[in-house]
Amino acid sequence: MAVVIEMTARRRSPVPLLTRMRDRSPGLVGGLTGGALAAGLGLASFAVLVMLLWISSPYPDSGPGGAMHVAAALWLLAHGAELVRTDTLSGVPAPLGLPPLLLLALPVWLLHRAARDATDGGGGDEDHDFEEDDFEEDSEAVAGPPLVSPRVAWTGVVLGYLAVAAPAALYAAGGVLRPSWVWTGVCVPLVAVVAAGAGVWSAYGRPGRPLRRLLGLLPGGVRPLVLGPDGRPGVAARAAASGAVVLLAGGALLVVASMVGHGAATQTSFFRLTEGWSGRFAVLLLCAALVPNAAVWGAAYALGPGFALGAGHTVGPLASAPAPFLPPFPLLAAVPEAGKGAPVHWAAGVVPVVAAVVVGWTVAKGAASRERGGTKPGGTRAPVWSAGRTARAAALASLLCAAVLAGLAAMAGGPIGSAVLSRFGPVWWQVAAATLAWLGLLAIPTAVGVRAWRCRSSRAQEPKIGKQRDDAAEGARGRRRLRGHGSGWFTRTGVAGMAGVAGAAEGARGTGRAGRDAVGGDVWDLEDPGVARGTEHRGRARPDASPADGTPSPHSSDLTPDGPRAPHGPGPRDQDRETDFGLFDFLPSGPAPEPYDAEAPPGRSGPADTP
Template sequence: MAGVIEMTARRRPPSPLLTRMRDRSPGLADALTGGAVAAGLGLASFAVLVMMLWITSPYPDSGPGGALHVAAALWLLAHGADLVRTDTLAGVPAPVGIQPLLLLALPVWLLHRAARDATDGGAADGDDGFEGGVEVVDIAVVAGPPLVSARTAWAGVVLGYLAVAAPAALYAAGGALRPSWVWTGVCVPLVAVVAAGAGVWSAHGRPGGPLRRLLGVLPTGVRRLVLGPDGRPGVAARAAAAGAAVLLGGGALLVAVSLVGHGTAAQAALLRLTEGWSGRFAVLLLCAALVPNAAVWGAAYALGPGFALGAGHVVSPLSSAPAPFLPPFPLLAAVPEAGEGRLVHWVAAGAVPVAAGVVVGWVVAQGAASAERGGTRPGGGCGAAWPPGRTVRAAALAAVLCAAVLAGLAALAGGPLGVTVLARFGPVWWQVGAAALAWLMLVAVPTAVTVRAWRCRAPQADGPRIGKQREEPAGGARKAGRPRKGTRPGRGWFTRTGVAGVTGGDATPADGDAKPETSPPAPDAAYTPFDHDAMYGLQDQQDDTAFGPYDFLSADPAPEP
């Protein structure tokens, strides 16, 4: 019987000693290793890309050591740390503070994956599937909580990541692009803490308890709008996310349309900036990494404050005043020409925040309507309707959250590129936040109230006929109690309060076309006429030629043998 396959439904749990050992040192060791590997993979990715561009470049300015220094500096820049360029013509160090937002996705994803794997690392280990020469096949393995605690996994990943980031920052300090120690000491640990915490939270099934504790300073009503009772985003959070997506998508669309319109200038800028194909490839990669920044700049342009291309040179729908000495760059070709804004600029820019406000108000109204109607049952009314005040508060809170998101993205998307004139590039965060709040308050709140009232009245105006009839059961029952014309009342008719004549009684015909009243009832009749109208409160038809629901049945069926 060595070939018998044993079908098991539960895997044997490990011993308590093994569990304790995994919880302590092996869990922390695995988390430290995972964090270090995540940092090493990020550094290696940047190093491979920079070395490939350096090898294919027809005029390399430095050796492989300089390329590796640049790779380490770019890796720190991806975390949000500012860099300092030392080899300037004036000899004055120039800051480089614009971080390509697309580069941030790589370290965040690596940290998230490392923290999640460190939390679930020992959960899948068990027996090897063979026991005493018998092959054991697990049909279902009951999943338990992760063996590594959340704090152990989180702390291990963060410490392991920073253990690699510190030597990388020291190594980058010897190159032409040196990291700013203040921004490096703030941004790199902040990214590691947040991304690793999100990974541990994801490994534990995304519970709502930690988020509720973070939002504990908010009032109860506001907290319910931000976070639902099941731990998912509430109405205000969903509406804010939808509004931010519309604003960013509209900004990206404005940039794309402007680039298409200025395609010749963008192509000339690319050809002037470099001659070799490797250099053009590097410029295109930089443009791709700056696409999220361009979307934020386009959203700031649509909201009204615009963005700065140098100190004192603001580009907005009302007027455009770019700096006269800008380097040729393909994305800068999308900037409108200097001068007063035209009507097409106003209409194109104003359509984006109006659309965002309508979307925010619509999402809030949908949440209010679903709470009002209490489900999808026929004839559901507005008995549990949100009051207009709560709808207004939800729309206002969504506007505040969306404005905060746009302000944070505006702060990340801009920064200095040098000194004096180049000291200010990108949108001003507080201006973008204030403009987004004003637009959304003006558009989202009236939209939410109007759509809520319309959706609340829609079931009463256009609801099904059966729903309206069931709202008046008393009148329908009284009308259904009257027999049709040409029939005699009998004891075998159904009523609202019960059923009469089931055990006996005369069988009454269903309509005027049945047999005359002189016909004697069939003996031992097993069929009793069924008045469908009386059951559902439908109105009786007064004419003799009306067709009833059960007129096709015989009024006097033959007795069963």
């Protein structure tokens, strides 16, 4: 007897093993791992970019160690931390605190993704006796492993991220660009806390109750305007976001228009700054990273305060002070010339005007949001806001938009050196005051006026919509009345046409029997062309088929209210009725009279009496 020895062993798929390991790992460990991985990926991305530029540079002034120090310093600068440059000509350290806002997108996205994945990891802590029940009550039930506690996932991601950020800051301190410990200790943890919290909130379905608890300090009449009862942003919040988007888009448009107008100077500065293609590529990347900053600067210019190009040198639409000596840079070449503003510069005021109109229109749309929809059939009319409440909502939206622009202005500026270069970018409180003034003066009247117009136009449309609704209801009642009386009176040609169409369809199937009529009556057998073709009313029995010679069957009968009626043979009218019909002859040519009001056709019994 032969013995078979199995020489190969089947490998188990690693997917179930990884799944079990992930499910068995505690939630805190998963959060720590995710946070550390997010920080490592961010550092690696900056290191790869800087190393590529260093390798492609024809004149590198430092070794690979110096490039890695610069990469770590840029990663910290992306979080908003201020750097200090030590290798200056004067020997005095110069600060560098103008962070490219586009670089901030990478750490925020990595933290958000890590926190969301750590929360969705499942199988974590089983005890749910924590204050984060607000997340679970508002979140929908999702099939799969249970979600990790929000506090555990958030704490793990933040601690894991900071555990990698601290050694990176220590490593960057040994390079040319050294991080400021105060700014690093504030900005990096702040970004980690906010981004990780947003990721956990997103994993739980974005519940509204935690936001309501954060907004608990606001007055009761203000909270619904900021956060709606369904957890979505309120009218004031949506209007403020719309105004901020319009201001930023308008600022970016102004920057593009200025660069096109100063195309020769922009091109010259781009080619004078460096000669190698690698250096030009680095300048192009830096300009792309500074595009959000330029949009904020353009919005500040359109609002009126403008921005500073050094201490004591402000650029605005009304007047621009002579700027100090600046390095040739494409974005700086688009700065308007020094001197008093011209009408082409004053045209930048269109941007805040459009933003104010958008804010007012959004508030008015929310104030009378269902006025038009309430007049539709089945719609529910919501109470229209008063003029005072609409004005308060517009004022709150203006205040929120001013706060957003102030925060962006504070992030988009900073020093790029000492002495004259210690102040670059817009001043946040000036931007906030200008935004509040523009929107407060224009958005509030716009909101009140548009609300009144929407209410007036809605009242003007009510009679027309009501008449259309009454006409539709009358037509529906007429159709129901016709259906309630049965199939109605048809012409002889029409009934013959219905029977002929049905008989042709059944004959094609080989049955030789007619189907039921669309109005509910039975159709007779059509083997004999001389036999009557059907009945018009429900409740009549279908007669048996007639013989081929045209003699009625002894069992043929037609039940009427007065009793059985003797069958009749084919007549001339029946033959004409069979041969002369069209496909759509059964359709009535005009409005048919009521069945009980019209006189029955000759030779045809009337409808059955209904009880």
